[in-house]
Amino acid sequence: MAKNLRLKIPPSDTLVVNDINSVATRRLVDEFRIANPVAGTLDEGMGIEIAKSPREVAERSHVKAVFQGILESHPLPNTSNQSRIFIDCSTIDPASSIEVANDVHSAGAGVFVDAPVSGGVVGAKAGTLTFMLGAPASLLERIEPILSLMGRKVLHCGGQGAGLSGKLANNYLLAVSNIATAEAMNLGMKLGLDPKVLAGLINASSGKCWSSEINNPVPGVSESAPASRGYSGGFGVSLMKKDLKLAISAAEMAGAKLELHERARLVYEALETDANCRGLDFSVVYRYLGGKE
Secondary structure: OHHHHHHHOOOOOOEEEOOOOHHHHHHHHHHHHHHOOOOOOOOOOOOEEEOOOHHHHHHOOOEEOOOHHHHOOOOOOOOOOOOOEEEEOOOOOHHHHHHHHHHHHHOOOOEEEEOOEEOHHHHHHHOOEEEEEEOOHHHHHHHHHHHOOOEEEEEEEEOOOHHHHHHHHHHHHHHHHHHHHHHHHHHHHHOOOOHHHHHHHHHOOOOOOHHHHOOOOOOOOOOOOHHHHOOOOOOEHHHHHHHHHHHHHHHHHHOOOOOOHHHHHHHHHHHHHOOOOOOOEHHHHHHHOOOOO
């Protein structure tokens, strides 16, 4: 996301970044230094600067994806002509997001909105992410152009917290459909069907879904899917386990009945402890089921 943002904003602008993973920020800077060998020293001349803290990012920016840590030490007064906007693209529970939004508002620091993403590592690299935005409608004209620098679609879901609610509902469905797709593919192949023929049938019929068409769990069916490269890359098992847990918690708070969550949760927990599955794309559930590779 940061790479696409740097590539699309004006060359004269400076991208200020901070991450708890210092290796990731250095890798970003190194990549642009390699691409621009005459640009200068490691942290200069490429339009990227590494901030020492999230607070420094916020102090030097009008609109950045920052976290609650900016308010931990001192209040951050809003000194700009327009309200500072904090855009949080992480996936957390809606209640925590609303709490942070209230803290930011109470501190007079600006407005906090949620914009979780869909599209995974592949979408982030390609700049094709979908942002699910929870923000006042009055801010759309300011927020949408910024998110469009890193993705392809911005879906306004409602007020603050609505983006996260939509993301968790979507990922609950994805968690379940991924398991069902792997089971269906394994079933059909055990009955003697060719995997590509079976996938083509499903994708031309009522069983079609993202897991069957784009992220098919059987190696070789979709050359661009993680399954075709040893399940590397993509959306990790641990991330899906986390999102599923958040969706279950949100359902409990909302009083929404879920019938399939318990079995799905157990499956992803098993994947994370399986030496042949942990750390890989969540479609590796096909391998866990004993599917032919």
